[in-house]
Amino acid sequence: MMRTSRWVVIAALLTSYFFLTNEQDAYAMHIMEGFLPAKWALFWWGLFLPFFLVGLRRLVRTLKEHPEQKLLMALAGAFTFVLSALKIPSVTGSSSHPTGIGFGAALFGPWVMVVIGTLVLLFQALLLAHGGLTTLGANALSMAVVGPLVAFSVYQLHRRGLVSHRVALFLAACLSDLATYVTTSVQLAVAFPAPDGGVLASFLKFAGIFAITQVPLAVTEGILTVMVWNWLASYQASPLFEREKGA
């Protein structure tokens, strides 16, 4: 009975979501090259760099202490790599892509994904003209710092016993995806405050619209994350999955 009612709620939420949204322009994904004024570009770079350095040190240490985790890290990196290449259509009539950060952050904690996420962004900025070098600080802060931190915090809900393991994983992936794009709109809003209404109006303009585009993608990312986890868990891929047996 519990099961059925849960599905009814989900179906109702989805239906209302689809009916509330209509085609409109949306503003998301990474900030394009040159599109942040120099002082803001510098500001976000400055804020991002300490996180990256800590992340790099943690990554090196983890690899030294647990070389057997290398394989899973490659998997987490590849997951982010694939998902950020997939531009998925959304109900708003525009496309955006998921981040894939939540999976690795749940497995390894936030710091490893700071480095991995940054590398993916760098690849896209250099080869695909997607995002940019001047805006890399801002984009990495939203996707590779805020994303993993949110995912990791949400994932703690499971450790506290508040929600089941897979629900925590789903929420972690989903919310870190959304948080990334909320951060992006904050960054755009402070750089381009609206002539009337200022930063807040500008933020609402950026966030209100793009969040809608990102919602189904965030849910999709949550699902894909749980799927990969299920695979790994059924093969008891590593000690990381042992505690989960029978859960």
Added chain:
Amino acid sequence: MKKNRWLFAFALVLILLPLWWARGSEFGGTDDQAERAIQTLAPHYRPWFESIFTPPGGEVETLLFSLQAALGAGVIGYVIGLYKGRSERKNGHDSRV
């Protein structure tokens, strides 16, 4: 693994539904639209830095994006296959549930 089948179906619906729901639109990238939004908010703003390398044309860009996805998918397949093989060897039988 049965659970995954349902999850996959649900994800597929979520991806395909917009194609029908918002039919008629071009599903342009949201970053291009952000560019336009910035130009309405700050009409005098000019980007002060250009991408070092821009894929020449949509086809090459598609190639690079699919390359990115293919590389990632390859690694994921390799790692999961490796774990599957290991767990099968350890259990001495097919571990599919």
